[in-house]
Amino acid sequence: MSIYxxxxxxxxxxxxxxxxxxxxxxxxxxxxxxxRKDLARFGExxxxxxxxxxxxxxxxxxxxxxxxxNRGVIIVGAGNLGMALADYGGFNREGFRIVxxxxxDRRKIGTVSRGGVxxxxxxxxxxxxxxxxxxxxxxxxxxxxxxxAFDLAARAGIKAVLNFAPARIKTRPGITxxxxxxxxxxxxxxxxxxxxxxx
Amino acid sequence: MSIYxxxxxxxxxxxxxxxxxxxxxxxxxxxxxxxRKDLARFGExxxxxxxxxxxxxxxxxxxxxxxxxNRGVIIVGAGNLGMALADYGGFNREGFRIVxxxxxDRRKIGTVSRGGVxxxxxxxxxxxxxxxxxxxxxxxxxxxxxxxAFDLAARAGIKAVLNFAPARIKTRPGITxxxxxxxxxxxxxxxxxxxxxxx
DNA sequence: ACGGTCTTGTGAAACGAGGCACAAGGTGGC
DNA sequence: GCCACCTTGTGCCTCGTTTCACAAGACCGT
Numbered sequence: 001m002s003i004y005x006x007x008x009x010x011x012x013x014x015x016x017x018x019x020x021x022x023x024x025x026x027x028x029x030x031x032x033x034x035x036r037k038d039l040a041r042f043g044e045x046x047x048x049x050x051x052x053x054x055x056x057x058x059x060x061x062x063x064x065x066x067x068x069x070n071r072g073v074i075i076v077g078a079g080n081l082g083m084a085l086a087d088y089g090g091f092n093r094e095g096f097r098i099v100x101x102x103x104x105d106r107r108k109i110g111t112v113s114r115g116g117v118x119x120x121x122x123x124x125x126x127x128x129x130x131x132x133x134x135x136x137x138x139x140x141x142x143x144x145x146x147x148x149a150f151d152l153a154a155r156a157g158i159k160a161v162l163n164f165a166p167a168r169i170k171t172r173p174g175i176t177x178x179x180x181x182x183x184x185x186x187x188x189x190x191x192x193x194x195x196x197x198x199x
Numbered sequence: 200m201s202i203y204x205x206x207x208x209x210x211x212x213x214x215x216x217x218x219x220x221x222x223x224x225x226x227x228x229x230x231x232x233x234x235r236k237d238l239a240r241f242g243e244x245x246x247x248x249x250x251x252x253x254x255x256x257x258x259x260x261x262x263x264x265x266x267x268x269n270r271g272v273i274i275v276g277a278g279n280l281g282m283a284l285a286d287y288g289g290f291n292r293e294g295f296r297i298v299x300x301x302x303x304d305r306r307k308i309g310t311v312s313r314g315g316v317x318x319x320x321x322x323x324x325x326x327x328x329x330x331x332x333x334x335x336x337x338x339x340x341x342x343x344x345x346x347x348a349f350d351l352a353a354r355a356g357i358k359a360v361l362n363f364a365p366a367r368i369k370t371r372p373g374i375t376x377x378x379x380x381x382x383x384x385x386x387x388x389x390x391x392x393x394x395x396x397x398x
Numbered sequence: 399a400c401g402g403t404c405t406t407g408t409g410a411a412a413c414g415a416g417g418c419a420c421a422a423g424g425t426g427g428c
Numbered sequence: 429g430c431c432a433c434c435t436t437g438t439g440c441c442t443c444g445t446t447t448c449a450c451a452a453g454a455c456c457g458t
Contacts, residue, residue: 001390002387002390006383020404020405021405021406022405030446031447031448032406033407033408033446033447033448033449034445034447036406036407036408037407037445037446040406040407040408044407046405047405047406047453048406048407048452048455049404049405049406049454049455050454051404051406052406065386065389065390065393066389066392066396067386071385071389071392079283080282080286081279081283083279084278084279084280084282084283085381087279088280088365088381088382094382095389096385096389135392136385136388136389136392140283159392159395160388160389160392161388162384162385166287176388176391176392176395178387178388180384182287183287183295184205185361186295186335187201187204187264188201188377189361189377190264190335191200191201191263192359192375193334193335193358193359193375194263194264196375219435219436221435229416230417231435232416232417232419232437233415233416233417235437236415236417236438238436239437239438243436243437245435245436245437246423246424246435247423247424247425247434248423248425248433248434248436249434249435249436250434250435250436251435
């Protein structure tokens with residue numbers, strides 16, 4: 001549902017001052033009623049006869065998504081994956097701010113990623129997380145270190161976790177965890193392929 | 200739905216010869232009826248009074264998911280992300296086989312990743328993909344190269360694409376595309392956080 | 399000022415996923 | 429052989445989500 005926001009950014013860049021639910025629906029291969037229902041859940045942002053004011057709707061969406069203040073994010077694990085995620089795409093412009101990478105390897109601690117994100121000793125995670133008021137952590141560690149990394153993040157006051165490690169993590173109440181397991185993604189693709197091939 | 204397979208692997212390692220839908224349900228915090236419905240969609244694998252034969256069900260699931268022959272996978276873009284994905288976790292054992300990384304950078308071409316995956320000139324993609332009968336590609340390139348990479352993969356006969364670039368790609372009929380956009384993931388987490396904070 | 403034409407918001411209908419309960423089928427003990 | 433006991437497959441129901449259809453509001457040309 002947050003992909004609407006991305007679309008609004010595009011529209012704003014294109015200079016559109018207003019947009020109708022129908023126009024949005026076309027962009028997403030959806031029905032216009034769906035768009036209206038989604039948006040109406042959080043208040044009446046539209047104007048009948050006109051549509052939605054792009055600028056206004058964009059502000060409201062960023063507020064609803066909790067992106068008013070740039071949320072701090074930490075990345076645990078400064079391997080290839082962690083580095084890649086740190087330099088991914090310009091978050092820093094749009095709602096998120098990668099505060100630091102954490103690792104145990106002494107040779108990595110003290111360096112910075114190509115994008116300028118510092119690599120910090122994992123033991124300093126609680127201090128840094130609290131000082132910068134970080135509530136989101138990304139786990140980019142090997143599978144066998146995932147649970148430990150999670151526990152550490154939990155102790156550091158993290159409230160939401162994005163887990164890239166191919167491991168099932170035992171969470172605890174009050175912490176949202178979302179897994180991004182590449183193998184499952186590939187299996188879903190393979191499943192779709194198998195269906196098509198049978199048909 | 201494909202996470203069942205992972206569970207069956209675990210069970211087989213534990214030496215279980217048979218498993219009931221109830222036992223599976225407990226592992227996933229689901230109801231037993233759900234499991235049975237899911238499995239019955241593809242045929243009657245269970246035995247009344249006994250449950251499911253682990254070995255047998257596992258074979259059937261891998262067949263349904265199209266993993267009977269290890270599917271070949273290519274990765275486009277040999278940056279940090281591509282390298283990390285290539286060495287991710289032991290796919291090669293379980294259904295997928297990373298064939299090659301592709302890149303345009305001459306300094307990278309000819310090298311191999313830590314896990315032993317070779318980096319190949321992007322112009323050889325069609326030849327390699329067809330020779331190895333690859334049908335899945337992973338896009339790990341910058342946003343501005345994503346569309347070009349996709350077109351290239353399409354010409355190479357790729358039928359399914361996993362896109363890590365933060366860009367919307369114009370697909371074409373017959374090709375399944377699945378986006379894994381980190382920013383959207385983070386926004387979803389932020390949304391959940393915002394909801395909790397308001398409550 | 400006023401009819402025509404947009405577009406939103408929303409009640410009603412259609413659809414699909416998830417859960418319950420039970421008949422059918424199979425095992426093991428006696 | 430028979431009976432108590434399991435477990436699957438499936439018809440029914442419930443509930444949330446998507447879709448449709450329409451009244452209410454807002455602009456525009458005349």
